[in-house]
Amino acid sequence: MSNLNIVILAAGKGTRMQSALPKVLHAVGGKPILHHVIDAARQLQPQNITVVYGFGGELVQQQTPGTDLRWVLQAEQLGTGHAVQQALPSLPAEGKTLILLGDVPLVDVAACRAMLEHADQQLVVQTFIKADPCGYGRIVRNARDEVVGIVEHKDASEAQRQIKEVNTGIMAMPNAQLKTWLGKITNQNAQKEYYLTDIISLSVLEGRPVIPYVVKDAWSVTGINSKLDLQQIEREYQQRQANSLMTQGVTLLDAQRIDIRGALQCGRDVVIDVNCVFEGNVILEDGVYIGPHCVIRDATIAQGTQIAAFTHVDQANIGKDSKIGPFARLRPGAQLAADTHIGNFVEIKNATIGLGSKVNHLSYVGDASIGAHVNIGAGVITCNYDGANKHKTVIEDHVFVGSDTQLVAPVTVGHGATIAAGSTITKDVPAETLTLCRARGQRSIQGWKRPQKVKK
Numbered sequence: 001m002s003n004l005n006i007v008i009l010a011a012g013k014g015t016r017m018q019s020a021l022p023k024v025l026h027a028v029g030g031k032p033i034l035h036h037v038i039d040a041a042r043q044l045q046p047q048n049i050t051v052v053y054g055f056g057g058e059l060v061q062q063q064t065p066g067t068d069l070r071w072v073l074q075a076e077q078l079g080t081g082h083a084v085q086q087a088l089p090s091l092p093a094e095g096k097t098l099i100l101l102g103d104v105p106l107v108d109v110a111a112c113r114a115m116l117e118h119a120d121q122q123l124v125v126q127t128f129i130k131a132d133p134c135g136y137g138r139i140v141r142n143a144r145d146e147v148v149g150i151v152e153h154k155d156a157s158e159a160q161r162q163i164k165e166v167n168t169g170i171m172a173m174p175n176a177q178l179k180t181w182l183g184k185i186t187n188q189n190a191q192k193e194y195y196l197t198d199i200i201s202l203s204v205l206e207g208r209p210v211i212p213y214v215v216k217d218a219w220s221v222t223g224i225n226s227k228l229d230l231q232q233i234e235r236e237y238q239q240r241q242a243n244s245l246m247t248q249g250v251t252l253l254d255a256q257r258i259d260i261r262g263a264l265q266c267g268r269d270v271v272i273d274v275n276c277v278f279e280g281n282v283i284l285e286d287g288v289y290i291g292p293h294c295v296i297r298d299a300t301i302a303q304g305t306q307i308a309a310f311t312h313v314d315q316a317n318i319g320k321d322s323k324i325g326p327f328a329r330l331r332p333g334a335q336l337a338a339d340t341h342i343g344n345f346v347e348i349k350n351a352t353i354g355l356g357s358k359v360n361h362l363s364y365v366g367d368a369s370i371g372a373h374v375n376i377g378a379g380v381i382t383c384n385y386d387g388a389n390k391h392k393t394v395i396e397d398h399v400f401v402g403s404d405t406q407l408v409a410p411v412t413v414g415h416g417a418t419i420a421a422g423s424t425i426t427k428d429v430p431a432e433t434l435t436l437c438r439a440r441g442q443r444s445i446q447g448w449k450r451p452q453k454v455k456k
């Protein structure tokens with residue numbers, strides 16, 4: 001079993017966010033900031049993860065699922081040292097602890113893993129060289145270039161403020177020493193807070209060298225304190241997602257104009273046009289084309305399918321070699337077989353569409369089962385709601401439904417039937433008939449033959 005423990009400091013109020021929502025619950029890439037940090041922590045496979053929370057209380061817990069998480073309340077925000085003190089009872093006497101920050105979403109897991117190689121016996125501090133270090137704690141080194149302390153900006157002398165190497169807040173150390181050091185820190189400083197960084201000087205006093213781990217990726221140590229910070233991190237996150245997709249072979253017509261707010265899995269030769277948004281879990285199989293300005297959420301789109309511009313797909317599955325849109329909307333429960341055509345301003349909800357079927361113009365199909373090789377004309381509506389309950393429409397294979405038809409559910413249209421344009425269907429339609437319902441009333445014509453295309 002791993003001897004690693006991880007403590008995530010997530011108690012800050014985030015006043016500069018100007019929001020009633022706790023800072024750590026604001027989203028980056030469609031996922032709360034804190035969830036990014038927890039996911040990074042899980043990659044390190046610790047024996048436990050302790051989250052120190054404060055502002056937002058139960059809301060932070062409610063929106064952060066996970067049976068592997070331990071929650072500790074920091075009722076008063078008295079500094080980072082005080083926050084870790086609250087977590088001490090959840091830490092075993094042996095082992096090591098990694099401290100992460102709940103507002104730093106782009107954690108470098110590889111850097112953390114490298115730090116932990118030395119944390120069984122020594123204190124390891126992650127640092128960064130920052131051109132403008134204003135506001136950051138400075139890393140103080142002696143003449144032998146050894147780390148001897150961290151001085152917070154408000155407590156630093158003018159000479160110390162010239163130091164460019166800063167504290168990232170991420171550190172790792174043996175549990176036994178951490179428990180001892182936290183019992184010795186005080187709040188004798190400009191902010192009257194208990195600084196976790198004071199353990200550096202305590203380690204040095206004990207003759208335990210402090211190991212600095214200098215990271216080069218600025219974004220991996222950048223915290224979020226304002227909506228401006230949030231927007232900058234969001235764009236960096238999206239650029240990283242775009243770069244990863246292109247490395248896999250995905251063609252992005254403009255890598256600056258894509259938003260991934262979940263997990264996007266792509267096959268070979270996928271092409272994505274501009275201003276598309278992917279939410280939840282989306283799978284695009286080989287050869288899929290996504291036109292501009294589409295929103296795809298929790299969907300699987302099979303190989304060879306083309307999604308035209310301004311199409312919304314939400315909790316739907318699309319079979320291979322289909323053509324969808326433009327301006328189509330597939331709502332939850334839409335299940336499309338291969339080679340289906342869903343055209344402009346068509347809405348599909350909780351319905352199955354069979355092999356090779358077409359719903360091409362301005363139609364609504366809800367709570368329905370559509371067979372194979374069915375043609376739905378323009379302006380067709382399945383009237384599925386009676387004001388209290390939903391009812392199902394069943395259309396069997398090879399049916400032709402003329403334009404401007406209303407199918408009042410529950411109703412079944414038999415195999416091979418044709419419904420004339422402008423009909424309101426309230427009764428089941430027999431197979432292989434022409435059915436029309438206009439001013440003279442609904443009637444079915446036995447033996448009627450559908451017109452065939454003239455071969456040229």
